[in-house]
Each structure stands twice: as structure tokens, then as C-alpha cells.
Amino acid sequence: MTFVSKINSTKRIAVSKFREVLLIIFMLMNIYIFPQANLHVQYDYAGKLFCEEKYFDAITEFKRLQFFDSLNQYSFLSNKLIGMSYKQGGKLNEAINYFSKAELNSPNDDSLFTVKLEIIKTNLLRRTIYRAFDLLNELSGDARFNSKKDQIIYWKGWAYIFNDEWKKAADEFDKLEGEPELKKLCENVSNAQYSPKLAKVLSYILPGAGQFYTGNYVSGILSFSWVALWTYISIEAILADRIFDGVMVADFLAFRFYNGNLQNAEKFAVEHNIEASNWMLDYLQNNYRGPKP
Amino acid sequence: MNKLFLIILSIVAIVFPQNVDSSFNSLFQKENVIKFADYLFCEKDYLRSANEYLRIDKTLRDEKINFKIALSFSIVGDYVSAKNIFERITGSSPYYKSSRLELMKIFFLEEKYPELREFFHVGNDKIILQNEPTANKLYYISYLKDIEEIPSFNDFVKPYDFSEQDEINTLYKMKINPPNKNPFSASLLSAIIPGAGKIYTGEISDGIFAFITTGLFSFLAYDNFKANHNLRGWLFSSLAVMFYAGNVYGSYASAQLYNARIKYEFNLQLDSFLKSKNYFIPEYDFCK
Amino acid sequence: MKIIFVLVLFFILSPIYAQTDWVKWEKADLSYRKNSEFDKRDYSISGKSLSETAIKSITVAYWFFISDVDGDNCPFSPSCSKFFVQAINETNLPQGMLMFFDRFTRDLNIFNRVNKYPRAGAVHYHDPVYLYTLDEDKIRYLPPNTFIKSE
Numbered sequence: 001m002t003f004v005s006k007i008n009s010t011k012r013i014a015v016s017k018f019r020e021v022l023l024i025i026f027m028l029m030n031i032y033i034f035p036q037a038n039l040h041v042q043y044d045y046a047g048k049l050f051c052e053e054k055y056f057d058a059i060t061e062f063k064r065l066q067f068f069d070s071l072n073q074y075s076f077l078s079n080k081l082i083g084m085s086y087k088q089g090g091k092l093n094e095a096i097n098y099f100s101k102a103e104l105n106s107p108n109d110d111s112l113f114t115v116k117l118e119i120i121k122t123n124l125l126r127r128t129i130y131r132a133f134d135l136l137n138e139l140s141g142d143a144r145f146n147s148k149k150d151q152i153i154y155w156k157g158w159a160y161i162f163n164d165e166w167k168k169a170a171d172e173f174d175k176l177e178g179e180p181e182l183k184k185l186c187e188n189v190s191n192a193q194y195s196p197k198l199a200k201v202l203s204y205i206l207p208g209a210g211q212f213y214t215g216n217y218v219s220g221i222l223s224f225s226w227v228a229l230w231t232y233i234s235i236e237a238i239l240a241d242r243i244f245d246g247v248m249v250a251d252f253l254a255f256r257f258y259n260g261n262l263q264n265a266e267k268f269a270v271e272h273n274i275e276a277s278n279w280m281l282d283y284l285q286n287n288y289r290g291p292k293p
Numbered sequence: 294m295n296k297l298f299l300i301i302l303s304i305v306a307i308v309f310p311q312n313v314d315s316s317f318n319s320l321f322q323k324e325n326v327i328k329f330a331d332y333l334f335c336e337k338d339y340l341r342s343a344n345e346y347l348r349i350d351k352t353l354r355d356e357k358i359n360f361k362i363a364l365s366f367s368i369v370g371d372y373v374s375a376k377n378i379f380e381r382i383t384g385s386s387p388y389y390k391s392s393r394l395e396l397m398k399i400f401f402l403e404e405k406y407p408e409l410r411e412f413f414h415v416g417n418d419k420i421i422l423q424n425e426p427t428a429n430k431l432y433y434i435s436y437l438k439d440i441e442e443i444p445s446f447n448d449f450v451k452p453y454d455f456s457e458q459d460e461i462n463t464l465y466k467m468k469i470n471p472p473n474k475n476p477f478s479a480s481l482l483s484a485i486i487p488g489a490g491k492i493y494t495g496e497i498s499d500g501i502f503a504f505i506t507t508g509l510f511s512f513l514a515y516d517n518f519k520a521n522h523n524l525r526g527w528l529f530s531s532l533a534v535m536f537y538a539g540n541v542y543g544s545y546a547s548a549q550l551y552n553a554r555i556k557y558e559f560n561l562q563l564d565s566f567l568k569s570k571n572y573f574i575p576e577y578d579f580c581k
Numbered sequence: 582m583k584i585i586f587v588l589v590l591f592f593i594l595s596p597i598y599a600q601t602d603w604v605k606w607e608k609a610d611l612s613y614r615k616n617s618e619f620d621k622r623d624y625s626i627s628g629k630s631l632s633e634t635a636i637k638s639i640t641v642a643y644w645f646f647i648s649d650v651d652g653d654n655c656p657f658s659p660s661c662s663k664f665f666v667q668a669i670n671e672t673n674l675p676q677g678m679l680m681f682f683d684r685f686t687r688d689l690n691i692f693n694r695v696n697k698y699p700r701a702g703a704v705h706y707h708d709p710v711y712l713y714t715l716d717e718d719k720i721r722y723l724p725p726n727t728f729i730k731s732e
Contacts, residue, residue: 059602067332219649219650226647257650260653267619278614341602498693557724
């Protein structure tokens with residue numbers, strides 16, 4: 001063999017070896033890309049189930065996605081959507097559990113903020129309002145979310161709504177430019193509500209007065225009559241020197257009706273307030289088009 | 294030649310991933326389904342685990358998977374499905390014995406104690422069961438749950454381990470001789486001394502109040518009759534009689550309630566013992 | 582006793598996360614509404630028999646003029662007047678009266694209710710009629726310190 005042909009054959013061997021390496025690289029890429037491409041299909045499938053409101057099955061498919069997602073690419077999204085599914089199913093403790101897991105895996109501040117809001121909203125639904133307030137305060141103190149102050153105020157308003165503090169809710173919505181409707185609605189409820197303390201004080205001074213304040217006229221008249229009657233009888237008895245009788249009547253009857261009068265005044269005010277709140281809560285849940293818990 | 298081969302390969306390499314559409318998802322292939330179902334099982338997500346295993350075609354499932362499916366259904370309370378699958382596990386399977394024990398446990402959970410005993414005594418699997426300590430334990434302890442005649446203590450206590458004997462001893466004694474109160478005695482005591490019956494059944498403060506009210510109204514009746522206030526006298530004496538009679542009645546009811554409480558606490562103790570022993574069935578090592 | 586108390590609480594109150602998915606669930610209808618804590622009375626007078634109607638009318642009159650006005654004085658749920666009506670309906674008048682006087686005595690006893698009766702709501706104790714009819718089969722014992730949700 002000539003020198004030239006020896007070099008040519010070495011070149012050929014080198015080139016074919018190079019091709020082999022390329023082939024191996026291609027195969028490796030297939031193994032690498034192939035399962036991950038599958039995951040994208042799985043993610044779409046689970047998302048479709050979620051949109052079809054088949055939440056239990058959606059959770060199953062998201063869990064499957066998580067199990068095979070060895071690189072944790074879908075960690076944030078799967079945990080967040082599992083949380084949303086549990087929330088839609090009313091399993092609020094589990095929802096918060098998974099939202100917290102999503103928190104740990106959030107890719108950026110915006111996503112983190114969304115998930116933290118979801119936790120707050122779930123707390124509202126779960127009626128653990130104080131937790132929601134704590135979380136909202138944490139958010140407003142967190143410099144990363146300075147651009148989202150409006151959203152924080154908006155949800156603080158909702159927290160006040162769920163806590164039955166409609167006046168404070170109205171004040172929060174007032175701080176925002178775009179929520180005149182909510183402000184008005186909250187003010188309406190606040191104005192329609194009675195003060196249980198005032199009702200009790202009125203009845204304390206004059207039995208039946210608190211009931212008149214809350215609009216329960218019949219009950220007010222009955223309360224007043226009974227207290228007046230038994231007080232009169234017991235005083236008459238004491239003045240006629242039948243002290244024992246007088247004290248008995250006063251204790252078992254006059255005080256009993258007086259206490260009942262106080263209890264009722266407060267109860268009517270509270271009942272009325274709950275009705276007003278519930279009416280508005282129903283309206284908000286069914287008719288209000290903005291973001292809701 | 295080499296170049297052509299390489300071109301074809303590179304085309305395939307680029308095109309191949311795009312072959313994945315929603316009708317072909319490798320995550321739903323048999324091996325992956327099993328892996329995922331195993332994971333769910335060990336996470337105690339039993340219903341999901343069972344549903345995953347059920348995706349696999351019947352003919353491709355091995356006995357271990359069938360057993361896990363039935364076990365999952367049993368744990369979540371779907372006894373009908375569990376029984377269905379356990380019963381179909383064949384005698385040649387290594388899980389056959391465990392499946393019979395799990396079936397006994399289901400009888401127990403469904404409160405079908407006579408059926409459980411029949412299954413043990415005369416069922417098709419009686420030879421296997423009667424040689425199994427777990428089955429014997431479940432058989433005897435089922436007598437504590439209903440009102441059939443209970444075997445003698447020596448027979449009863451035989452199948453249990455040394456560590457279980459104390460508890461079995463206590464439970465057996467509580468069953469044959471519960472510390473009940475007799476309702477007739479309670480009402481009799483209250484008839485003699487108002488409130489005594491209630492004190493007998495452990496309601497000491499109720500008994501004292503009954504005594505006080507009956508005594509008070511009797512005294513008021515006597516006092517008013519003496520002062521010739523006859524109307525008031527009759528009023529107070531009828532109240533005294535009502536409180537007295539109400540207390541005699543209430544003492545009877547109170548003894549019944551006491552006995553109901555004893556029974557409740559017995560069942561609670563028995564149930565928590567069974568749960569702590571996992572119904573005497575040894576732990577499985579599916580999730581080690 | 583304490584062991585039993587703890588065990589009962591454990592079995593009734595322990596939340597195990599995986600367990601929520603042991604039964605397949607659907608989308609829930611979560612309402613924003615708040616529940617009213619107050620007992621609503623049934624003022625209807627229609628009864629199965631004439632005597633039932635008569636007794637119910639008297640009771641409703643009592644509720645309207647007296648009981649609604651003198652406040653919530655009975656620590657038990659059902660309240661003493663409701664207990665009386667139910668007792669008579671389930672048994673008969675004399676037996677109902679005996680049950681009522683026994684209940685009234687227990688009402689007077691302000692001591693140690695916490696450890697005797699299960700709880701029904703924040704301030705009431707659960708004390709139903711079926712415990713006192715002398716029919717053992719009707720008794721469904723519930724331990725104290727547990728919370729009973731009314732249907």
C-alpha cells in the first residue's frame with residue numbers, strides 16, 4: 001500500500017468513527033427528549049380533564065405526571081393544578097397542602113404570588129380568616145410584590161367581607177380605582193346592619209327598646225309587658241311586707257324575663273345581620289363578575 | 294452508503310419524537326402503569342391505586358397485583374369488590390392463604406359474625422383456616438361481638454400469643470360478666486329514698502338534686518297545709534309526687550344508660566385492640 | 582376514662598389526608614353563606630291525632646308568650662318544652678310527664694354537665710328523648726365531650 005492510500009484509509013476510519021459518535025449522540029437525544037415529550041402530552045391530558053371539571057381524575061393524571069417527571073419540570077404547575085382541583089372539590093386542607101408544595105417550586109415571583117393568593121383564597125373559603133389576614137400582611141411587607149399592592153388590597157377587602165366587617169371592606173375597595181361596585185355593595189350591607197351592642201344597651205335601659213330598634217315589635221311589647229308586670233307584683237309584695245314572696249317573684253320571674261329581653265335584643269340584631277350578610281354573599285357568589293375566592 | 298444511512302437515521306431521529314400524539318402515551322404502557330400504581334399503593338392512595346391496576350388487562354395481571362387490588366378495595370371499604378377478587382385467587386397462588394384471612398377480616402368488618410364462624414368451621418377452606426393462628430384468633434374473638442353462646446375460657450384463650458393474653462383475659466371477663474347496674478334495684482332504691490337510685494347508678498349530683506326537690510316540695514306542702522293554705526298545699530304535694538315518681542322512673546332509665554355506656558366502652562376497647570393488632574393479620578411487605 | 586376520651590376523639594377527629602380520596606368525589610358546591618347558630622322552632626300545629634294537635638297548640642302558645650320572651654334558659658338540646666312534646670308523642674301522656682320531671686331535675690343540676698352529656702353546638706348539651714323511653718333497643722349511647730351535628 002502506498003503512503004497516500006494508508007492516509008486515505010485512516011481518514012475513512014476516522015470519518016466512520018465520527019459518524020458512529022454522531023449516531024450515538026442522536027440516539028441519546030432521543031432517549032432524552034422522547035420521555036419528556038411524553039410528559040407534555042400527559043400535561044395536556046391532565047389539563048383537559050381539569051377543564052372538563054373531572055377533578056378527581058385530573059388529580060390522578062397530574063400525580064402520574066409528577067411520578068414520571070424525574071427532572072421536576074412540571075413540579076410547580078402540577079402541584080398548583082392539583083391544589084386547584086382539591087379546592088374545586090371542597091377538600092380545602094389538601095388544596096392548601098398542594099399549593100404550599102407549589103410555592104416551594106415556583107419558577108419566578110409572579111407565579112409565587114399567584115400561588116400565595118390561591119392559599120389566601122382557600123383560607124377564606126375554609127373560614128380560617130385570621131390566617132388569610134396574616135398571609136396578606138406578609139405579602140404587603142414583602143418587597144418582591146411591591147408592584148402588586150392593588151391586588152393585595154383587593155383581596156384584603158374580600159377577607160373583610162368574609163369576616164363580616166363590611167365597613168372595613170368598603171374602605172379597602174375605596175382605595176382602589178376600579179372597584180366602585182364592590183365599595184357600594186359593602187356600604188349597603190354595612191348600613192343595613194344593626195349594632196348588637198346598641199340593641200343590648202337599649203334593652204338594658206328600657207326592656208323591649210332593643211327589640212323595637214331591630215324591628216321585632218311584637219317581641220318588644222311582650223318583653224316590656226312581662227318585665228313590667230312581674231316587677232310591679234314583686235315591689236307590691238315587698239311593700240306589703242311579704243318579703244319572701246316578693247323576692248321569689250322578682251328572682252324567678254322579673255329577672256328571668258329581663259335577661260331574656262337582653263338576650264333577644266342581641267339575638268335579633270345578630271340574626272338580622274347574618275341574613276343581610278348572607279344575602280350579599282349569595283349575590284356576590286352568583287352575580288359578581290370579578291375575581292372571587 | 295454510509296452517508297445515506299446517516300441521512301435516514303437523522304431524519305428518523307428528528308421525526309420520531311413527533312410520533313408521540315395523544316393516542317400513544319408511553320406512560321400508559323403496562324410497566325409504567327404498574328410502577329405508578331405501586332407508588333400510589335405505598336402512598337396509601339388506595340382507590341387510585343386499585344383503579345390503576347385495573348387498567349391492566351385481566352390476562353396480563355399477576356396474582357400479586359390482584360391481591361393488592363382486593364386489599365385496596367378492602368381498606369377503602371368497598372367490601373363487595375374486595376370479596377369478588379379475593380374469592381377468585383386460586384389455591385396455587387402464594388397469596389391464597391392471605392386472601393382467605395382477608396376474607397375473614399371482611400366478614401368481621403361487615404359484622405357478619407355467624408357467617409365468619411361458618412366460613413371457618415365448614416367452609417371449603419376450613420382445613421387451611423383451622424391451621425392458621427390468625428384465623429383461630431379471629432374466630433374466637435368474634436364471639437365477643439355478638440350474643441351467641443361463648444366457648445369456655447380455656448378453649449377461648451388458646452390461640453392467642455403471650456403478649457395478647459392479658460387483653461384477651463380482660464375482654465373475655467368483661468363480656469361474660471359486665472359490671473352492669475340493675476334497673477329494678479335502681480328504681481327500688483329511689484322509691485325508698487328519693488335520689489338513692491341515681492346515686493347507685495353513679496349520677497350522684499342528680500340523685501342529690503332529686504332528693505332536695507322532693508324534700509323541698511314535701512316540706513312546702515306540709516308547711517302550707519299546717520298554715521291551712523290548702524290550695525297551695527295540694528299544689529306543692531302534687532309537685533312533690535311528680536318529682537318523686539319522675540325520679541323513680543329516671544333511676545330505671547339511668548341504670549339502662551349506665552349499661553349502655555358499659556357496652557359502648559367495651560366495644561371501643563375491643564375495636565381499638567383489634568385495630569392495633571391489624572385484626573391479627575401479619576403486615577405485608579409490599580412497601581419496604 | 583381518659584384513655585377512652587382520647588381514643589374517641591382520635592377516631593372522630595383524626596384527619597388523614599390520603600383518606601379523603603378513598604371515595605371518589607365530585608365538584609363541590611361551596612357556598613359563601615354563613616350558618617346561623619340559632620335554633621329554629623317548628624310552630625306548625627298540624628298533628629297526627631287530635632290529642633297531638635291539642636298538645637302542640639298549647640306548646641306553641643307557651644313558646645310565643647313565654648319561652649320566646651324569657652330567653653334561652655335550657656342547657657339541653659332539645660329544649661325542655663320540645664323534649665316534653667316529643668316524649669308524649671313517642672310514649673304516652675303519663676310516661677311523658679315522668680320523663681319531663683326527670684329532665685327538669687337534671688336541668689336543675691348545674692354541676693358536671695361537661696363530663697356527662699355530649700355537646701350539641703357551642704352552649705348546649707345533647708339529651709334526646711330516645712334515651713329515656715325505657716326501651717333498651719332505642720338507646721344509642723354517645724360519650725361526653727364529643728360534638729354531635731344535628732341533622
